[in-house]
Amino acid sequence: xxxxxxxxxxxxxxxxxxxxxxxxxxxxxxxxxxxxxxxxxxxxxxxxxxxxxxxxxxxxxxxxxxxxxxxxxxxxxxxxxxxxxxxxxxxxxxxxxxxxxxxxxxxxxxxxxxxxxxxxxxxxxxxxxxxxxxxxxxxxxxxxxxxxxxxxxxxxxxxxxxxxxxxxxxxxxxxxxxxxxxxxxxxxxxxxxxxxxxxxxxxxxxxxxxxxxxxxxxxxxxxxxxxxxxxxxxxxxxxxxxxxxxxxxxxxxxxxxxxxxxxxxxxxxxxxxxxxxxxxxxxxxxxxxxxxxxxxxxxxxxxxxxxxxxxxxxxxxxxxxxxxxxxxxxxx
Amino acid sequence: xxxxxxxxxxxxxxxxxxxxxxxxxxxxxxxxxxxxxxxxxxxxxxxxxxxxxxxxxxxxxxxxxxxxxxxxxxxxxxxxxxxxxxxxxxxxxxxxxxxxxxxxxxxxxxxxxxxxxxxxxxxxxxxxxxxxxxxxxxxxxxxxxxxxxxxxxxxxxxxxxxxxxxxxxxxxxxxxxxxxxxxxxxxxxxxxxxxxxxxxxxxxxxxxxxxxxxxxxxxxxxxxxxxxxxxxxxxxxxxxxxxxxxxxxxxxxxxxxxxxxxxxxxxxxxxxxxxxxxxxxxxxxxxxxxxxxxxxxxxxxxxxxxxxxxxxxxxxxxxxxxxxxxxxxxxx
Numbered sequence: 001x002x003x004x005x006x007x008x009x010x011x012x013x014x015x016x017x018x019x020x021x022x023x024x025x026x027x028x029x030x031x032x033x034x035x036x037x038x039x040x041x042x043x044x045x046x047x048x049x050x051x052x053x054x055x056x057x058x059x060x061x062x063x064x065x066x067x068x069x070x071x072x073x074x075x076x077x078x079x080x081x082x083x084x085x086x087x088x089x090x091x092x093x094x095x096x097x098x099x100x101x102x103x104x105x106x107x108x109x110x111x112x113x114x115x116x117x118x119x120x121x122x123x124x125x126x127x128x129x130x131x132x133x134x135x136x137x138x139x140x141x142x143x144x145x146x147x148x149x150x151x152x153x154x155x156x157x158x159x160x161x162x163x164x165x166x167x168x169x170x171x172x173x174x175x176x177x178x179x180x181x182x183x184x185x186x187x188x189x190x191x192x193x194x195x196x197x198x199x200x201x202x203x204x205x206x207x208x209x210x211x212x213x214x215x216x217x218x219x220x221x222x223x224x225x226x227x228x229x230x231x232x233x234x235x236x237x238x239x240x241x242x243x244x245x246x247x248x249x250x251x252x253x254x255x256x257x258x259x260x261x262x263x264x265x266x267x268x269x270x271x272x273x274x275x276x277x278x279x280x281x282x283x284x285x286x287x288x289x290x291x292x293x294x295x296x297x298x299x300x301x302x303x304x305x306x307x308x309x310x311x312x313x314x315x316x317x318x319x320x321x322x323x324x325x326x327x328x329x330x331x332x
Numbered sequence: 333x334x335x336x337x338x339x340x341x342x343x344x345x346x347x348x349x350x351x352x353x354x355x356x357x358x359x360x361x362x363x364x365x366x367x368x369x370x371x372x373x374x375x376x377x378x379x380x381x382x383x384x385x386x387x388x389x390x391x392x393x394x395x396x397x398x399x400x401x402x403x404x405x406x407x408x409x410x411x412x413x414x415x416x417x418x419x420x421x422x423x424x425x426x427x428x429x430x431x432x433x434x435x436x437x438x439x440x441x442x443x444x445x446x447x448x449x450x451x452x453x454x455x456x457x458x459x460x461x462x463x464x465x466x467x468x469x470x471x472x473x474x475x476x477x478x479x480x481x482x483x484x485x486x487x488x489x490x491x492x493x494x495x496x497x498x499x500x501x502x503x504x505x506x507x508x509x510x511x512x513x514x515x516x517x518x519x520x521x522x523x524x525x526x527x528x529x530x531x532x533x534x535x536x537x538x539x540x541x542x543x544x545x546x547x548x549x550x551x552x553x554x555x556x557x558x559x560x561x562x563x564x565x566x567x568x569x570x571x572x573x574x575x576x577x578x579x580x581x582x583x584x585x586x587x588x589x590x591x592x593x594x595x596x597x598x599x600x601x602x603x604x605x606x607x608x609x610x611x612x613x614x615x616x617x618x619x620x621x622x623x624x625x626x627x628x629x630x631x632x633x634x635x636x637x638x639x640x641x642x643x644x645x646x647x648x649x650x651x652x653x654x655x656x657x658x659x660x661x662x663x664x
Contacts, residue, residue: 198530217532
């Protein structure tokens with residue numbers, strides 16, 4: 001099969017991290033990178049040995065050597081940049097969260113379908129072999145009925161009103177930045193969207209949620225307790241509590257093993273060498289999907305992204321967090 | 333000081349567990365036990381070497397050799413039995429939850445104040461030296477500002493519609509039975525009532541919450557993630573996440589040690605020999621309070637009980653759980 005030729009839209013921190021893995025994926029070829037200012041794109045291209053660098057995003061999405069775009073700008077720009085790529089007929093892998101809210105996301109997904117291009121939210125953690133194995137173990141009944149799930153994605157960043165994390169205009173706050181991980185994980189493990197969505201959040205001086213805890217209930221009777229924070233240290237971990245056992249995913253951000261606890265015994269049931277960033281699994285998956293002619297990923301479908309977004313919209317409505325520009329089309 | 337003479341109201345499971353500790357408390361003397369049927373009270377008295385046994389509760393609260401009543405009946409009866417004791421001029425230690433809702437609790441507290449008797453909810457876990465030491469460590473700044481708290485009190489009981497746990501008429505469900513523990517613990521550690529209270533619950537076939545997760549926010553900006561269940565196995569544990577460290581209370585139901593995690597190092601900062609039931613700390617505290625002429629416990633005051641009850645009322649209103657008899661004076 002031919003290599004998928006990828007253009008990177010945005011040359012910031014996440015693009016660098018992603019690139020360090022992407023270059024190891026044989027199924028893909030990174031052919032172009034774009035930044036608003038050409039020198040920044042050129043520096044990125046030089047650092048990672050990418051043949052083309054362009055200034056401005058229109059030039060990228062129209063580049064003849066690009067089949068798919070990796071959108072790596074801050075989340076308030078995902079909507080605009082994804083639409084730009086879709087309208088140029090390019091496939092899109094868009095960083096998480098794929099949009100600010102369900103209204104934006106719905107338009108992006110409708111547009112992608114209309115143009116017949118692949119669109120996937122870069123919920124790369126779902127592609128880890130350990131996470132996929134956890135789902136299989138559940139399906140195989142290794143812990144019986146899944147009754148409860150706990151997942152936390154928190155870190156403690158020094159308060160800095162200028163930082164993207166705390167800047168409301170840049171979509172700051174814990175929920176959108178990292179809360180989407182435990183939410184996406186919970187929905188993945190329960191295999192459906194929750195029918196009760198509540199949470200509590202501390203809103204800091206800049207108007208964004210610095211830390212939160214989330215309570216979900218799922219149609220089958222399972223419950224989840226989640227937390228996310230940009231200003232609270234808690235271990236990144238997930239635990240699945242089943243009827244007959246407990247499955248631990250010690251670091252579900254970079255999971256390299258699974259532990260099964262049953263009848264008082266704990267055993268490692270999956271192990272994999274540590275993978276530096278983990279984006280390779282995601283990119284390989286995107287290449288496979290596009291090569292197979294799929295328009296959605298079976299592991300992070302349009303519906304999956306929408307379900308996660310609806311949880312976040314519901315929580316933000318409870319917490320009163322409205323981002324600039326959202327006032328007119330307020331979530332939910 | 334003279335021994336506090338205690339009468340036990342109710343001769344069921346919890347009364348037996350409590351008694352096994354109470355007999356070790358020198359400051360108290362268990363002088364009488366009552367059950368609805370005299371033979372049951374007599375059997376209890378014989379088992380624990382108690383001088384008096386009576387049939388019916390009126391005889392107990394009027395007994396001349398009784399100064400204080402320990403109310404050990406199921407929670408829907410706490411209101412009636414506590415008022416019975418208060419109206420007979422007796423001090424009361426009432427099992428948790430002290431009432432079904434804040435309306436009942438408010439009347440009980442008002443009545444106790446009016447009659448000038450001591451009234452305390454038997455939130456015995458607050459009296460553990462480890463729990464008191466945890467509060468001190470917080471106050472001493474050992475983990476800096478308290479930002480997050482996680483506490484779970486869950487166990488997996490086989491579903492049995494006839495069991496008290498699942499029987500709505502007997503106040504069944506996880507929240508009232510064990511949810512009050514993590515809630516009371518969180519309010520104790522944050523030192524105030526939460527200003528955001530939300531949760532998700534699975535309501536089982538008998539109409540009670542079999543498992544739940546709870547999200548709280550406190551005025552200072554701290555958040556809590558709690559869980560309780562009568563039909564889901566999760567370890568009973570509590571963890572306090574501070575600005576500069578983490579304090580672990582491994583089994584906050586019977587805490588015998590505290591672990592302080594700071595700068596990547598974990599150290600045991602408190603240890604105490606295991607105490608079989610732990611009710612002795614509570615009873616000794618009640619004796620001290622009564623002897624000091626207090627009408628409320630400084631560790632579980634009327635306001636403390638009311639704050640916990642208001643959290644539970646708020647959650648039940650969200651979950652639509654109304655107990656028989658509550659329809660007229662529905663919580664919140």
